[in-house]
Amino acid sequence: MRRAHEARDGSYDGVFWVCVKTTGIFCRPSCSARMPNDENSDYVLAVNEALAGGYRPCKRCRPMEVDGRPPEWIQQLLQHADAHPDTRLTDAELKSAGFDPVRVRRYFKQHHGVTFHAFHRNRRLVSAAKEIVNGTPLLKVGMNLGYESDSGFRDAFYATFGTTPGRFTSSKQVVIDTVSSAVGPLVIGATHRGVCMVEFGDRKALGTEIKYLKKAYGGAVVPGRNEFIDAMVQELADYFEGTRMRFETPLDRSGTPFQQQVWNALLEIPYGQTLSYGQLAERMGKPGAQRAVGRANGANRIGIVIPCHRVVQSDGALRGYGGGLWRKRFLLDHEQRQLRDAHPTSTARLAAN
Numbered sequence: 001m002r003r004a005h006e007a008r009d010g011s012y013d014g015v016f017w018v019c020v021k022t023t024g025i026f027c028r029p030s031c032s033a034r035m036p037n038d039e040n041s042d043y044v045l046a047v048n049e050a051l052a053g054g055y056r057p058c059k060r061c062r063p064m065e066v067d068g069r070p071p072e073w074i075q076q077l078l079q080h081a082d083a084h085p086d087t088r089l090t091d092a093e094l095k096s097a098g099f100d101p102v103r104v105r106r107y108f109k110q111h112h113g114v115t116f117h118a119f120h121r122n123r124r125l126v127s128a129a130k131e132i133v134n135g136t137p138l139l140k141v142g143m144n145l146g147y148e149s150d151s152g153f154r155d156a157f158y159a160t161f162g163t164t165p166g167r168f169t170s171s172k173q174v175v176i177d178t179v180s181s182a183v184g185p186l187v188i189g190a191t192h193r194g195v196c197m198v199e200f201g202d203r204k205a206l207g208t209e210i211k212y213l214k215k216a217y218g219g220a221v222v223p224g225r226n227e228f229i230d231a232m233v234q235e236l237a238d239y240f241e242g243t244r245m246r247f248e249t250p251l252d253r254s255g256t257p258f259q260q261q262v263w264n265a266l267l268e269i270p271y272g273q274t275l276s277y278g279q280l281a282e283r284m285g286k287p288g289a290q291r292a293v294g295r296a297n298g299a300n301r302i303g304i305v306i307p308c309h310r311v312v313q314s315d316g317a318l319r320g321y322g323g324g325l326w327r328k329r330f331l332l333d334h335e336q337r338q339l340r341d342a343h344p345t346s347t348a349r350l351a352a353n
Contacts, residue, residue: 001043005029011073014180015107016043017063019055026050031061046202047184051326073099074107081120089120122223125157128165129173129222138165163219174213175224179233182240182334183327186304190228191217194250197301198232200323209301216254236304242338245271247305255299262296269310272335276314298322304331 004012010030019026019042026044027033044050047063057063077099081089091101094116108116131141142153142165157165176189178201185201189210196217199209214221231249238244253263265284269275275283277290277297284293293311300308303323309331313319321328 001029002038002041005041005043006035008032016045017047017050018042019044019050019053024055025058026055026063027058028061028063031058031063033058033060047182051330077104077116089117119223121156125222128153128157132165141165173219174217174221175226175229176210176221177223177225177229177233179236181236183323183330186236188229188232189213189221190226190232191252192226194252195228195232195302195305196252196254198236198303198305199301200303200327203322205322212301213254232305239304240334242334242341245335245338249305251302251305253302253306255296258292259296259299262293263300263302263306266297266300266306266308266310269307271307272332272339274310274312274316274332277311277319278314280311294319307331 001012001016004016005018008030010028012029014028016029017026018029018031018036020036021040021042022036042053044053050057050063077094080097080099089097094101094104104116108114108119114122128141132138138153139150142150147153147156154164157163174189174191174196176187176197178185178187180186183200187197187199187201187206188195189197189199197209197213199206203209210221228249232247235244235247235249239247253260255263261284262280265280268283269280277294278287280297281287281289281293286293297308297311298320300306303309309321309328311319318325318328
């Protein structure tokens with residue numbers, strides 16, 4: 001990591017961060033700021049490690065900025081993979097193409113939760129699904145992807161989409177993509193009706209959430225994007241930049257009637273403000289149901305957008321948050337800071353009351 005930092009190698013941006021002990025800030029590896037001495041540098045693999053250590057984000061390289069773009073070397077890798085749709089890229093083939101298999105594996109496990117080989121296989125099958133929807137004969141689709149037999153293609157397709165190529169319908173699939181954000185990688189999922197998931201990429205429960213999506217929507221969960229994910233990525237960027245206080249991208253929520261009621265109530269909590277679980281239950285006309293409200297709050301799969309981070313304990317203390325309490329504190333501080341900057345007088349009056 002030190003070598004990459006000394007080279008200011010931007011391809012490692014988002015892979016690790018540099019904490020500078022003498023200044024108390026943390027940066028991207030590519031930051032143009034003066035190079036600290038080795039003994040004054042700490043290297044961390046996640047933003048929350050830097051924040052937990054008391055470091056502040058650098059104002060020059062803005063290491064917590066949302067951009068939604070993978071590093072250049074990853075873009076080159078994906079372009080190489082897309083140019084060889086009929087090739088199952090092995091570690092040896094990756095190496096011969098100029099990519100370090102260990103580095104590739106580490107990046108995809110961190111940002112996508114799967115190996116590159118699984119990611120590439122799913123991308124190939126997603127492209128096959130598009131061809132099928134467009135009317136390409138099934139046998140030709142399988143041959144284009146390098147499958148030597150119809151049965152081999154059918155088995156691989158079924159393992160990914162839960163149905164055979166002949167019965168596939170694109171309206172049931174959930175596409176997911178991972179983007180960077182001020183609170184670490186976000187996994188965004190969407191159906192043909194709207195966004196159905198905004199989750200933190202390092203959550204241990206992410207695999208369970210993805211299995212739930214497959215069951216709830218009756219189709220496969222595959223890597224990709226659609227217009228709803230594109231819109232949500234932009235809105236999240238605006239939110240973290242402080243220019244957006246309300247999300248407008250359509251949502252496709254799956255939950256029980258009570259959960260839906262709780263999530264509707266969450267959407268009514270104003271930006272930058274908080275309610276206790278008991279207050280939220282009272283607003284819903286269900287006084288005393290704070291435990292049930294808390295469970296429904298925890299079942300929210302569209303984080304940040306449906307603002308479950310705005311619910312706290314009755315004494316104002318923070319309580320369990322799926323993304324970690326540091327993220328909950330960060331989101332609340334971010335919103336309250338934006339309100340202070342936009343309306344300093346009214347915010348001071350609100351705090352005094």
